[in-house]
Amino acid sequence: MKKLNFDYHMHIAYSQEVEECYFTLKCLPPHTQRQQPGEIEFLVSPSRYWSRGEDSFGNQQILGRAEGGHRDFSFHVKGVVTTGIQNYEAEGTENQIAKYRYPHGLTCPGKGLLAYFRTIKPPQNHSPYEWAVALMHKLHQDFSYEKNVTDVTTTAEEAWNGKKGVCQDYAHIMITLCRLAGIPARYVTGMLIGEGYSHAWVEIFSHGLWYGLDPTNNIPVLDSHIKLGNGREASDCLINRGVIRGGGTQTQTISVKVEEICNGSDNSIANRQNGANHDKNNRISKDAGR
Amino acid sequence: MYDLELVENTKTVNGLLARYGVKFGIYKNNVFKEQLFPFDAIPRIIEKQEFDYLEKGLKQRVMALNLFLSDIYSDKKIIKDNVVPEDFIFASSGYMAECEGVKPPKGIYSHISGIDLVQGKDGCWYVLEDNLRIPSGASYPMIARDLCRRSSPHTFENHKLCDNRNYAKLLRDTMEYVNTGGHMVILTPGRYNAAYFEHSYLAEKTGAHLVASSDLRVENDMLYYVNYNAKLERVGAVYRRISDEYLDPMNFNPESLIGIPHIYDVFRKGNVALLNAPGNGIADDKGIYYFVPKMIRYYLNEEPILNNAPTYLPFYESDMKYVLEHFDQLVLKDVAEAGGYGVVFGSKMTAGQKEDFIRLLKKEPRRFIAQEVIDFLDIDVLIHSKPVPRKADLRAFVLMAEEPLVWKSGLTRFSRNPDSFIVNSSQGGGFKDTWVLSQ
Known part of the structure; x- marks a missing residue:
């Protein structure tokens, strides 16, 4: 059993203004027999609204929409997860x-x-x-x-x-x-x-x-x-799925930090990685014609 | 039975239908072609007593199909109790895991069902297929009746038949029953859709707004209509004429340009009614068709009133044996296809085609069903002003609100080709009005 501190940050930079964007984020760790999340903080920007729900595969999801000329989109989720409570x-x-x-x-x-x-x-x-x-x-x-x-x-x-x-x-x-x-x-x-x-x-x-x-x-x-x-x-559980109007070309950056908390002290074995990447679990599909 | 005045006005009525834009669009070799949907003035006439029988059977069938859908997307008791093999659900393209656990308003999945029937030479009716996704066709007999009443008013004084112009009211009541609070709209993919005439006609007749996806928007788990002032007005029921796949790029096909992002999530939260509910494709799968009589016994504890055409599932060994032995007298259908595509007659294949087909059948037995070829009762069609017998089917419409209701009319489609058993409008046939006698 471990107590893990995590920090997940996703950022997309657009070459042109985005007129409208819808997003579905399946980025919140669920509570299962194997893991128990706590102290979860979530931020998304920009967004006109967002709400929570659950999909048909049992995933937590955040749904939202942003409009009005932005060139950046990002979300950030962090917290503590106790893992390995059970191995199933x-x-x-x-x-x-x-x-x-x-x-x-x-x-x-x-x-x-x-x-x-x-x-x-x-x-x-x-x-x-x-x-x-x-x-x-x-x-x-x-x-x-x-x-x-x-x-x-x-x-x-x-x-x-x-x-x-x-x-x-x-x-x-x-x-x-x-x-x-x-x-x-x-x-x-x-x-x-x-x-x-x-x-x-x-x-x-x-x-x-x-x-x-x-x-x-x-x-x-x-x-x-x-x-x-x-x-x-x-495709059933993309961490980040979106439909945008406008935006031009996009550059997506993901940085993930997961470190073990030992006896209250921070015994970090994390590494942080920035820069354009080709992460497989994130996809923004462009839907310019809508 | 039919009278001269009516028949003499065929040309006038077809001219008016053309003017009103009663057309059917089809894609052939990737080119969109709109063609007139030819109207034949000789009505199909169904006696009251006969229709009473059909009505009972249709209600029963649609009740069972709704219970089936509700079961499949929740407890799946029918699988656990070994009535339907698991394979026929999960390997079918009609099953949508994205719809698991979602309960539609008032628990109704198929609000508008189109059940295709044929009458055999023995007078017996058979159900050929169930259409529970977004069956089209009600508008054609509606407008044809309307035009015929105007061109031949005497005909309608002399015959006691049920008025079919109440379809709009039935549809409106069906939408109202599940409305979660707000406008009722008919969502069309646009004028290049094969059934665009129908979308606009039903909107006009029901008083629902005819909208395209750009008129609707999801915000804060609600669906809104963007009005002429760019103000948002809540929508409570959507009769959507866009297929499941293209309805919501955030939940289904991400490439869809005609969908509404998050509309399915609004539905999931119970904040809007979608007619019909997404996921219904599993119930009109041709493989599942075989199990409908079993479903009726299972869910309703009743004997099925309407017959299926005698059907064999090569999936079962004994049926496979029968199919191979009687190949020439059977029609074989690919369960994944619709609209008259993927239908082949054993007797019309060359030896080589037969060999190839049987190889495929043995490799993918679940993919096909085989049916006895029903000797249809021909009905008269006017060709060069002379009545000639042609094959025809009947699409009956069942609307589900508090209780199932059967529309006392229906779309009769016929094949213009004397040798063809395929009457689908996408294959270029024509249509007739269907008269249900009131006494």
């Missing part, structure tokens, strides 16, 4: 599992992934959890981390065929493999201790509980990850 999450209702067992959108397998799946041997007398761990190990071996070779629209199949990608691709491929194995699997967004970006990993369902597995780092999710949202694939 229980599902409230059985009937919410099935949708995570079927291919959807970017996680539909093609020839490449179907063939790859057939080469992986399940462990003897395996539980779904053990099978998923074996899939994770294998994927971690056969896929390598590289930025800027994939983008937010890359399917699991395409990423697999290129053998390179980032956390979104690892997660999408692993989800596809798990579903082929009949294991319900979902996409998770969040933050990892010591990372400068937002992160993505996978939760798989085994014997009535959801367990986190991080295929990018080849580790189980225990107390170093803070979860923000989940869904069938990335």
Whole structure:
């Protein structure tokens, strides 16, 4: 169990004025059996109004709108999260599992992934959890981390065929493999201790509980990850989704700081990263014609 | 049955329909073409007793379909009780996980349902498909009746038939029933939509505002109409003629330019009614169609009044066997397609096509249903002023407010081609008025 201090900051600079913008932010850590958030502060600017709600995947969401000629948009969320209280999450209702067992959108397998799946041997007398761990190990071996070779629209199949990608691709491929194995699997967004970006990993369902597995780092999710949202694939739980009118070109900057609080003293192992980035969990789509 | 005056005025009525812009737009090879929707003056006539039977059956069917939708997006009891296999829900493109757990105002999912029926030569009616998304077509018999009454007033003195011009009132009452407080609007994607005439006509007749997405705006979890003064006026019910996918770029297809950002979130919070509710596509999936009689027994504990066309699901081994053995006498339908597309007749395939199709069928059995070809009762259509028999279907409209109500008319569509069983207007057919006799 850890107590983690986090600070998530997203900023978009526009080359031209934005006339109108709608946003949906799934950026608040939920209270689950694995983690308990506290002292959450949230700021968004500019906004004419914002309100809170919950989507159909159980994610907290902030909805809002801004208008009237701005060249910047940013939001900032920080707080403390106790993680690793349990190493699982229980599902409230059985009937919410099935949708995570079927291919959807970017996680539909093609020839490449179907063939790859057939080469992986399940462990003897395996539980779904053990099978998923074996899939994770294998994927971690056969896929390598590289930025800027994939983008937010890359399917699991395409990423697999290129053998390179980032956390979104690892997660999408692993989800596809798990579903082929009949294991319900979902996409998770969040933050990892010591990372400068937002992160993505996978939760798989085994014997009535959801367990986190991080295929990018080849580790189980225990107390170093803070979860923000989940869904069938990335687009269900984008941390930041928007529609804008105007704006020209945009430059997005994300800085994430996650550090452990030990005995009240700040034992920081965080790193902070600035500059234009290609973070996979954030997407602003341009909708100039509306 | 029909009289001369009515038939002689066909040309006049078609001329007026053209002037009023009663057109049907279709996309062919990516080019938008508007064409007239030809009206045939010989009405389809349904006796009172026969319609009473249809009415009962239609109400029952729509009640069950609404209960099904409500169940699928919440407890999913029908899956747990093994009535519908899970595959037919979650692998269907009609199921929308984004709609899980959302309860529409008054629990109604399908406010306006278009149920397509055909009558066999034995006189028996069969339901061919349920349309619970945004079925179009009511405006055509409405305006045709109106014009015919004017051009042949005597005809309507001599026949005792139910007035169908009450559709606007039924629709208005349906909207009012779920209105969460505010204006009622009809949302159109614009004049290039195939059914734009209908959108504007229904708005005029119901008194609802005809709006495009730029007229509506979400603020503080409420939906507003931006009036001529740029002031915001609350909207409580939206009869939206935009498909689910394009309705809200923040919840569905992010590329949509005709949607309203966050409108679905307003609906989620219960602050606006959307007619029909998003997510209904799962109920008019052709695979789910097979299960409608089972649904009626399951939810209502009643025997289905209306028949389905005899249908086989290759998903089940025994049905697959039957389909392969009787391939030439069946019609096969791709469950993902609509509007008369993806429909093939076993008897009309060449040996090579058949081989390819069967390979695909075996690979993706869930994707297809097979049906016995129903020998339709032909009805007369005037071609070069002579009545000739043609295939026709009937789209009946069921409106759901406190109770389901069946409109005492309907859209009769016919195929102009003597060999064709496909009557969809998107395939270039024509239409007739449907007379329901009052005694």
